[in-house]
Amino acid sequence: MNFKALVIVAMSTCGTLFSQVHKQDKVLFTLDGTPYYSEEFKRIYNKNLDLIQDPKQRDVDQYLDLFVLYKLKVSKAYDLKLHEGKSYINELKTNRDQLAERYLTDESLIDNLVVEAYNRSLKEINADHILFSAKPFASAADTLKVYNKALTVRNEILSGADFNEMAKKYSDDPSAKENGGALGYFSAFKMVYPFESGAYNTAIGQVSMPIRSQFGYHLIKVNEIRENRGEVTIAHLMLLKSTDNVVEKNTEIHERIKELDAQLKNGANFEELVAQYSEDTNTAKVGGILAKFRIGVMNEPEFEQTAFNLEKAGDISAPVETTFGWHLIKLIQKDPLPTLQESKIALENKVKRDSRSRMINEQLVKKIKQRFSVVEDHKLKKQVFSLVDLSFYKNSWKRPVEDKQYQKPLLTINKDRVATAMDFLKYIEKNQQAYRGVEPLSKAVDLAYEKFLESELKSYYMANLESEFPEFDHTVTEYREGLLLFELMETEIWNKAKVDTLGYTAYYEKHKQKYKQKQRLDLAIYHFEDEKVAKRTFKRWLKNPNLATAIPAVVKVESGLFDLQSAVVTERHIPTTQGVYQNPKDNREIIVVKEVIPEQILEMESVRSQLLEEYQDSFEAVWLENLKKEKKIEVNRSVLEEVKQELSKG
Template identity: 35%
Template sequence: MRAFFLLINFLLLFPIFGQDLPINSEVLMTIDSEEITVDEFMNVYEKNINLVQDKQQKSIKDYLDLYINYKLKLAEARSLGYDKKESYLSEYKGYKEQLIKNYLTDKKITEELLQEAYSRKLEEVKAQHILVRFNSQQDTRSKLNQIQALRNRFLNEDFETLRKEIHDGQSIFVEDLGYFSAFKMVYDFENAAYNTAVGEISQPFKTQFGYHVVKVLDKRRSRGKAEVAHIMIANNSKDTTQTPEQRINELHRLLLQGESFESLAKQYSDDKSSAANGGKLKPFASGEINSEIFVDTAFNLNEGEISTPIQSQFGWHIIKLYAQIPVEDFENIKYDLEQKVKRDSRSSIIKKKMIESLKKQYQIDAADLPTISNLFVYDNESKEWILKDTSKKQAQFIKIEDLIFTYDDFLVFLNKKSPKKLNGIQKSNFIAEQYGIFLEDQLLEYKKEQLPFENLEYAQILKEYEEGLLLFDIMQEKIWDGAKNDSTGLLAHYQEHINKFSSPAQLTASIARSSKKATLKKTKKLWENGSSNEAITSALNAKEQKVILSSGSFNIDDPLLPKQTQFTTGISSIYSLEDGYVLLNITALAPEKNLSFEASKGAVISSYQETLEKQWIQNLRKKYNFSVNNEMLEALSSKVSQ
């Protein structure tokens, strides 16, 4: 819930990124000692006014009331020490570390990697590979020789023969990988696959998993995304009139007879999240829906075509393809690509360029590597590094602008990173390697500390998240959990507002639907003569699907029922509905009724939370001193209304 709340808070309460520096620093209002400028408030107002649902709160003056309430809640959170809590500090630190990654980047190399990734998103590669794993540096030479020998066999022998002979699933893997595109494999493997021609086998290459060779079988353009609608009858459908398979076949026959796909989806699909929209799903690509048969069926349809019934692990489906959508333009998916680039091994390329840039941006004074190599020795008894000249412990080792790191700082770093066993060659290499890492780490840390002063956008986003966390924590304790845990208050609130908590009117009935009024006239006569639903289905649907029967309890607003109708028990008149007709055989009616406290507890809690929040805001407005520059407010209102 916290993540969702922070997202909504972020959208509703904060300005657009990348704005110019404030251009109006006049104070619009104060809350205790905090001053809010005209620019700060207007940024928020202009960003969020279209999201305000209540038209009465769209004016500057009314929106200011919402903003004051928000600022008062934050003032109370800080007053009560929510910003000092360990849970808050930990989450804020975690977010800051994630956010800062978006700003520690080299734009040129990032753009090149994005363009490469996009070109690969447009193409899928089908490949097979052999992997030989290794466990240590000493092991690599023999494993490289082994993969070379296996490549020679791969050139001349059948893949399946090799797989059966040498694949053990532990040290050697011989696998058919199917089709894949960018980001589906580690970057080095992806490079080898895309840079190898169809029918060719790559030279051996190394990843963190071991040594590979890859054979490219095919390359094809990406299938993009499919835009479909579906009708689903769940495996555990509540309708006991027929089995899910029988019901889906009935619906398919109706579709073949020309009935509306959208109308049938609205009335009969068990996927309620899409049924209201005629069965339409969000466009998806291969792998984005957890049913291979569903995805393959969708992509194999022509636009406008309807599938035969298929069964997935969720139930029975009929799919209609509206469109096959190619991979989006680069600009539309650039952000998503950028996040993926930064998460995989491509990020090491970006980091290298970033370090080069920082070395040019900041003034650095660093100790000479040959000199320091002789100052640090490895003690085999203690298994620790030692600084030979202890007088240098507090001497300057590296200086970045005005920030100084000592020889002792580097010594602590060395001992944290050092393995327990080092031979002579490894010792000299280790010092050089860790010296470079230490300098890079301190450069990046320095950049992080300077970033709020160098980048206004970053500073704004960080502040927004900080305030969002505070708001969530205090709302959870004071309002959300406060209401749920106040059993006495909840019961009193229920009793005071009992008429707010009721169940809708219901009816118990059999419902007959048909595209032809004459069919329902026959159904009505059969019901009047005492025929069962099963007998009616057999009689009327013998040659073609003429009628669909559903039985059970239905809310008055159910999409199967005609709107704004006064229902009575017995067999109804024939009503028009959507693009067809319905007939009801009602056996019982249940009026709207007040729910018990237990049955309505969720709604009671929600209502009680609203009441508590209103009372809380009233108290905060009394507790804190705040004032508004009314002259400035009037000027803003006049300007906005023009």
């Protein structure tokens, strides 16, 4: 947290200006007739009670003084129109947007998705699949046709047809022609969410019903489910296959990797062979070490299985073939899966990024639609829809020029927010590229309108968070007033005090004694290893102190300016007179007091930082006294007594 944020937080603990008046509110005090209410004061007092360190400030009267002063400052900031400053407005918007982010998601839904993802991550599924392609926005008839085809193939499989052969025959996944739809092992987040859910909800040996994803329909056969084995760190030595994939060349490369394997079995050093022979240039310089990984990350099932099958750190595999070449794999370390608590933040970020995020957005839109009423002009809507032609699919459709009939309200949210027909026309012109795959045209325009409506609803929801969530209103107000008070202090106190040279010079002259430098000793302490050498040197230096200016080569020296209360002086009982002394507690140590520097008042420039800080405090105190005189403060004593009684019960 930066300095400004710290100051704002400190200021905001004094109170907030949440002025929504409840029926039970009573006026606690007024500033020039402007009322401030008891409910607000009680809420702020109770909120900050645990933060108050000074027992005096726990006293309601004392706290009220602070609260009134806080309101005076806020009022002064508004009087000076600091809330109209561009930097203030921008910073407040940034803070509000950040605070609003949590209201764009359903925390309970995210928590459920996180727990679900973690539980799924504990297992690895081995599955095969058949893909029946269907466009995301295909017509109902086309979608049903693909679904029925998937259902027919599923029935054939249930009647005895081989799943992998059916994948080769029917799957629209090109790789199925070779692998029969085999996916190998995977865990949470490796597949799109609908597919993942279909796999985890299908029993071993069973074939799922057709599962819809953005790619089409899937039939999933689960072959095996096993415990997730965590993560593994390995090093590898790799020889690349020939670029032209000639069989003879690859055979030679395979023989070379087998020779290296034999050398390792005869005691050769793995890291040395990696440095000399590995063709993975990214890892060869670091012993062949790869970043740790889980099953499914490498997209090379044989490589992964071999790595995880190694048992002890240091074990080395036999040659393993992958798409890229041949590898010798050495186990460095195995790490178990982290706990839910350890992985919670990472899982939350993944949940918000992958296809699960659609569920989060859908939940929000559903909640907003239930909360706010929407009135549409269906006649105008039909008229606007008819303006869109097939140029829309070429991303070249242009909205009509400004026309009064298109400035009419197309939809009204909560009798408050109006979106005109022109607003929608501008939206569809700007975003037509996003709907090119949607047919027929009427469906594309319908979908664009739904997204436009969602956008308008979310925008309205975000703009009205304060009225929807009182705690959000409180928090934003704290930031608003915290920023205002920062601007106020910077404008009225800190900046003015900093340039008031006459003021802080006069303050320095008046308080000179505060900037006094205590008496100090200019010392050199010589540490000898040999006591006899130290004694001889001490005798010589006593006779001729000038010899002490030459530092002996075999001696450790500690030198500098030390005040009389420092441990260096007090622990050695160093005299406060110039001369050469031997440490009474350690004869190997000689102390030379070069100079005794008397107590002195420091020059103003040398204490400028401390002086300005103290002068700002003094400047602020005077400013506050004047501020209190600017507005008439009237406290309702009877209401204050009621507040005291209520707070004492809490």
